[in-house]
Amino acid sequence: SYVLTQPPSVSLAPGETAIIPCGGDGLGDKGVHWYQKKPGLAPVLVVYYNNDRPSGIPERISGSKSRNTATLTISRVEAGDEADYYCQVWDPVSNRVVFGGGTKLTVL
Amino acid sequence: QVHLVESGGGVVQPGRSLRLSCTASGLTFSSFAMQWVRQPPGKGLEWVAVISYDGRRKFYGDGVKGRFTVSRDNSENTMYLEMNNLRPADTAEYYCARDPAAGRDGVFYGMDVWGQGTTVTVSS
Secondary structure: OOOOEOOOEEEEOOOOOEEEEEEOOOHHHOOOEEEEEOOOOOOEEEEEOOOEOOOOOOOOEEEEEEOOEEEEEEOOOOHHHOEEEEEEEEEOOOOEEEEOOOEEEEEO | OOEEEEEOOEEEOOOOOEEEEEEEEOOOHHHOEEEEEEEOOOOOOEEEEEEOOOOOOEEEOOOOOOOEEEEEEOOOOEEEEEEOOOOHHHOEEEEEEEEOOOOHHHOOOOOOEEOOOEEEEEOO
16 A cells, blocks of 8 residues: 655754655655644645645745655744644555654644 | 534444534535545544545545445535444544545545544443
8 A cells, every 4th residue: 555654753943944754656646735733623734736835824834746755844933833744645546545644843 | 614513423332333424514515525534542644535526436444444434415515424343443533624626537635624523432
């Protein structure tokens, strides 16, 4: 089955730039979407189709993709960005939604 | 504004059944595929099921295939998840979400709007 790989955690100080990778074979052929999940709240879509932002998502949050790795970048991180971030694709071969394992962003 | 509300969660014994509902407002419900996603306590997001706009195409995650059934009633703007033979491992917060795709030809996307979730606890 298709697998997306994320680092379990990323820690940095306020004002720094968070870079969260998401790797998968043949990822270049798929649209990658990113979600922010805070405890007790529903997930929020923050990037769709690799690099588009839904309305209301700040420009500090951006996505990119190169070959087999998608990247979520959060510039000038704030305490409010502390959350788990998940990448996701639709795999048409297995007809499955696939989530990465999630990356916990900690703002020190 | 699109609004999704889940209901039907609760505490149930192993082996029993439960039906979740997801009622939508603020959208043309019959135009969109719909998804179920869950999050077990302390774990990551896990995909459960997707249903196309017309209910003809349904796909399931490996952990629930054969036990869970997704359906929808477009006249009632509601999607359902029938969960049978529940296990303790099914304990989770269950979310419904809109897929911006319709699911025609089996092409899906992900989730752009989420409900607030409903809690399912499977325990004796």
